[in-house]
Amino acid sequence: DAGVTQSPTHLIKTRGQQVTLRCSPKSGHDTVSWYQQALGQGPQFIFQYYEEEERQRGNFPDRFSGHQFPNYSSELNVNALLLGDSALYLCASSPRGWYPDGYTFGSGTRLTVV
Amino acid sequence: KQEVTQIPAALSVPEGENLVLNCSFTDSAIYNLQWFRQDPGKGLTSLLLIQSSQREQTSGRLNASLDKSSGRSTLYIAASQPGDSATYLCAVRSTDSGNTPLVFGKGTRLSVIA
Numbered sequence: 001d002a003g004v005t006q007s008p009t010h011l012i013k014t015r016g017q018q019v020t021l022r023c024s025p026k027s028g029h030d031t032v033s034w035y036q037q038a039l040g041q042g043p044q045f046i047f048q049y050y051e052e053e054e055r056q057r058g059n060f061p062d063r064f065s066g067h068q069f070p071n072y073s074s075e076l077n078v079n080a081l082l083l084g085d086s087a088l089y090l091c092a093s094s095p096r097g098w099y100p101d102g103y104t105f106g107s108g109t110r111l112t113v114v
Numbered sequence: 115k116q117e118v119t120q121i122p123a124a125l126s127v128p129e130g131e132n133l134v135l136n137c138s139f140t141d142s143a144i145y146n147l148q149w150f151r152q153d154p155g156k157g158l159t160s161l162l163l164i165q166s167s168q169r170e171q172t173s174g175r176l177n178a179s180l181d182k183s184s185g186r187s188t189l190y191i192a193a194s195q196p197g198d199s200a201t202y203l204c205a206v207r208s209t210d211s212g213n214t215p216l217v218f219g220k221g222t223r224l225s226v227i228a
């Protein structure tokens with residue numbers, strides 16, 4: 001049973017560029033959440049998708065956007081990259097409703113903006 | 115607004131010691147609390163999940179307790195080993211409908227010296 005899969009694992013972009021990160025949820029999970037983790041900090045919630053719509057959003061600017069596909073996979077897009085966007089981006093999946101096992105996280109995408 | 119604090123920020127112990135990591139949260143109305151392990155530059159591995167109605171959970175050498183009324187949780191690691199070296203993150207999910215996001219602490223960086 002595959003867990004949460006994220007791609008790519010590492011990415012280097014130039015300030016001002018745009019980036020797309022991808023996530024495939026664990027089998028049986030239909031909800032995907034994205035988190036940003038800066039160095040030395042705990043993960044910060046960006047947004048959550050289920051039924052192909054953004055359902056909740058954290059305190060992140062509109063430069064951060066996302067999408068969920070019918071197969072429950074998801075993309076995170078960041079436009080006009082800033083140096084401060086350099087971080088580990090984590091995807092977490094969960095089933096709707098009661099879930100005794102909690103969230104399952106992927107290995108993350110390390111984004112470096114230069 | 116829920117805030118999660120983890121003390122200490124870093125800890126170095128000799129192999130074989132028993133140790134306690136602390137987590138506190140400001141709003142006691144939580145749905146559950148989850149402890150994660152994170153190796154450098156990697157994703158999150160779930161260690162233990164405690165529902166708000168539970169007092170503790172155990173897995174091998176790990177034991178997590180929850181005192182919801184005082185807003186505290188502890189992670190106890192028995193007979194520490196060098197392989198336990200990692201960052202340990204505490205996260206809470208507030209009492210709410212749907213898949214509410216996790217709120218994380220900044221973590222405790224543990225080094226177990228052989």
